[in-house]
Amino acid sequence: xxxxxxxxxxxxxxxxxxxxxxxxxxxxxxxxxxxxxxxxxxxxxxxxxxxxxxxxxxxxxxxxxxxxxxxxxxxxxxxxxxxxxxxxxxxxxxxxxxxxxxxxxxxxxxxxxxxxxxxxxxxxxxxxxxxxxxxxxxxxxxxxxxxxxxxxxxxxxxxxxxxxxxxxxxxxxxxxxxxxxxxxxxxxxxxxxxxxxxxxxxxxxxxxxxxxxxxxxxxxxxxxxxxxxxxxxxxxxxxxxxxxxxxxxxxxxxxxxxxxxxxxxxxxxxxxxxxxxxxxxxxxxxxxxxxxxxxxxxxxxxxxxxxxxxxxxxxxxxxxxxxxxxxxxxxxxxxxxxxxxxxxxxxxxxxxxxxxxxxxxxxxxx
Ligand SMILES: Cc1cc2nc3c(=O)[nH]c(=O)nc-3n(C[C@H](O)[C@H](O)[C@H](O)COP(=O)(O)O)c2cc1C
Numbered sequence: 066x067x068x069x070x071x072x073x074x075x076x077x078x079x080x081x082x083x084x085x086x087x088x089x090x091x092x093x094x095x096x097x098x099x100x101x102x103x104x105x106x107x108x109x110x111x112x113x114x115x116x117x118x119x120x121x122x123x124x125x126x127x128x129x130x131x132x133x134x135x136x137x138x139x140x141x142x143x144x145x146x147x148x149x150x151x152x153x154x155x156x157x158x159x160x161x162x163x164x165x166x167x168x169x170x171x172x173x174x175x176x177x178x179x180x181x182x183x184x185x186x187x188x189x190x191x192x193x194x195x196x197x198x199x200x201x202x203x204x205x206x207x208x209x210x211x212x213x214x215x216x217x218x219x220x221x222x223x224x225x226x227x228x229x230x231x232x233x234x235x236x237x238x239x240x241x242x243x244x245x246x247x248x249x250x251x252x253x254x255x256x257x258x259x260x261x262x263x264x265x266x267x268x269x270x271x272x273x274x275x276x277x278x279x280x281x282x283x284x285x286x287x288x289x290x291x292x293x294x295x296x297x298x299x300x301x302x303x304x305x306x307x308x309x310x311x312x313x314x315x316x317x318x319x320x321x322x323x324x325x326x327x328x329x330x331x332x333x334x335x336x337x338x339x340x341x342x343x344x345x346x347x348x349x350x351x352x353x354x355x356x357x358x359x360x361x362x363x364x365x366x367x368x369x370x371x372x373x374x375x376x377x378x379x380x381x382x383x384x385x386x387x388x389x390x391x392x393x394x395x396x397x398x399x400x401x402x403x404x405x406x407x408x409x410x411x412x413x414x415x416x417x418x419x420x421x422x423x424x425x426x427x428x429x430x431x
């Protein structure tokens with residue numbers, strides 16, 4: 066899997082040569098330095114991507130995102146993701162980022178938040194394949210190393226998909242990630258793996274399949290079904306940070322190492338410590354933890370009892386009392402590989418709110 070077609074920049078070597086690649090999906094307010102470090106503790110993906118850096122006339126690369134590049138101690142490469150449509154400022158930002166240890170530049174063609182797509186950036190650009198062609202050309206010229214794209218399959222339908230894939234070939238994009246949903250489909254519809262397979266057949270570069278890669282078994286199935294070079298995993302890595310190690314086991318034909326509820330307790334403790342910030346009051350930090358735990362809870366119990374109790378806590382002591390009661394009372398019980406059916410990360414919030422200027426943990430369910 067590691068050889069790239071002639072004319073394209075090879076990807077950094079994966080952890081295990083010859084296996085399908087894994088990547089942690091870029092997630093705004095999630096995939097920061099601390100979170101990447103926590104994930105790496107349990108088994109790093111081959112590649113990390115930063116959350117998107119906003120590009121416009123007044124933008125400067127956000128400092129906290131630069132930290133996830135400059136202070137990355139995971140040993141795995143980080144691609145910097147950009148969102149924007151102004152070519153002059155995209156080029157300027159690329160020049161800025163080239164001074165940092167990035168594995169490549171990634172362009173976001175998928176963010177479905179209305180406030181974003183209404184500015185014709187992210188998923189909004191999928192309505193304008195000519196503009197995408199121009200932007201890809203400019204970014205290809207501006208990136209001496211790897212230039213990658215992460216896209217959805219269309220805005221409201223797939224009418225421009227084939228043209229955009231032609232542009233990906235024309236401008237020698239080095240890696241394409243396809244989230245198999247349209248912008249209108251947001252995050253919870255069925256994923257169109259057939260459309261991901263169509264991209265695999267159409268482009269010369271490797272393709273990462275993205276969307277509902279819920280487990281190592283799902284990763285094996287999706288790679289087989291789509292012919293993709295690997296998988297990118299987002300929400301299910303928040304739920305199960307062991308997923309990348311488990312993917313490597315499954316890709317290698319080995320049994321997947323089970324995770325217990327005691328292991329999950331350890332993960333929550335580590336995540337709490339790693340994401341703590343003296344400037345953030347305890348209550349706010351606990352609220353942030355609840356957003357991660359919304360995903361974790363999907364694998365704890367089939368009735369959603371942990372989620373129910375966790376959502377009501379207000380402070381650190383209460384939070385860990387709930388964790389102790391639900392995770393340490395039965396420490397050897399297996400944490401589910403797949404989310405329990407019907408246990409939804411945020412039952413009352415299925416679409417990003419119109420005021421949100423991105424994809425935040427408040428607004429994205431699984
Ligand atoms: C909280 C959150 C934030 C996200 N932020 C970004 C982002 O900054 N850039 C991006 O390309 N996609 C972003 N996404 C989309 C994910 O990268 C991914 O495409 C999507 O969640 C589907 O994959 P999954 O089913 O593995 O989660 C975000 C998703 C979530 C849940």
